[in-house]
Amino acid sequence: MRIIYLGTPEFAVPTLKRLIEEKDFEVVAAVCQPDRPKGRGNKLAAPPVKLTAQEHGIPVLQPEKLAKAPEIVQAMRDLNPDVIVMVAFGQILKEAVLKMPPYGVINLHGSLLPHYRGAAPINWSILNGDTKTGITTMQTEAGVDTGPMLLKAEVEITENMTAPELAEKLSTVGAELIVKTLRGLKDGSVKPEKQDDSLATFAPIMTKEMADIDWSKSARHIHNQVRGLVPWPGTSSVFRGTQLKIVKTELVKDGGTDQKELPPGTILLTSKEVLVSCGETGSERLRLVLVKPQGKGDVEARSWANGARLTDSDRFEISKQLAT
Secondary structure (H helix, E strand, O other), rough: OEEEEEOOOOOHHHHHHHHHOOOOEEEEEEOOOOEEEEOOEEEEEEOOHHHHHHHHOOOOOOOOOHHHOOOHHHHHOOOOOOOOEEOOOOOOOOOOOOOOOOOOEEEEEEOOOOOOOOOOOOHHHHHOOEEEEEEEEOOOOOOOOOOOOEEEEEOOOOOOOOHHHHHHHHHHHHHHHHHHHHHHHOOOOOEOOOOOOHHHEOOOOOOHHHEEEOOOOOOOHHHHHHHHHOOOOOOOOEEEEEEEEEEEEEEEOOOOOOOOOOOOOOEOOOOOOOEEOOOOOOOOOEEEEEEEEEEOEEEEEEHHHHHHOOOOEEEEEOHHHOOO
């Protein structure tokens, strides 16, 4: 099968590599987002898919918007693809591309559709405290993640798994699923299945406003927030008038500490750990593992607490956003 590959970030690299490895597939071009400024020097950096394609001598096309680049669409058409594979491409496709190859555009989506349609299915599965998610191959159509499903694979979400860790797992599982899907389409063993729209849930893009921690929420809710919003926008709370990023937390098991009621956000320092009171009554506890003070890198919470010289009255403040 002649394949044009649409993808941009690291999440899309394992699938591209698997397609390159298989002798019955030929990746004739990769289409990805343009190079973007990155880092403190704002130097242009090539996206991971571009780098991988170039390593294997595969032509790379980088439209700012494919829908407004008819010359690139024509270049894709001239390559005569049998199928287009799309993994985290980040652009909406128009009819000219959707109808181009005989086998259509096959998309890899980071959820068990029809659950979590949208831009951030991996983050939302963690934010909502799910213990299981998965990945789906589907035929792309004009709607957002509404096309017929092809194959699925389930993945467990462990208690401390972060969004990047889940993404890495799903990308590896998804690479194998794409190979299986393409071969099944070719031999007729894989058939499209219409999604049940009544079961659809949605996963909108992350926003900066989601970063603020409300310590009156349950410890598990906050723990899910911290691991679900990595790496962006992250989570933070106000301490002594400045923002402190909360990078990593752990749940405290029942019986691990006293459960007396305290104002939510109260910081408790023991000989080995830093705990924060959570919940409406402040009787729950969440363990801080890593934090990031302004202008500094990640540090262990205990080291931060020692440097801050905590007192019994120290607590995280309610941000202005949460207070209004």
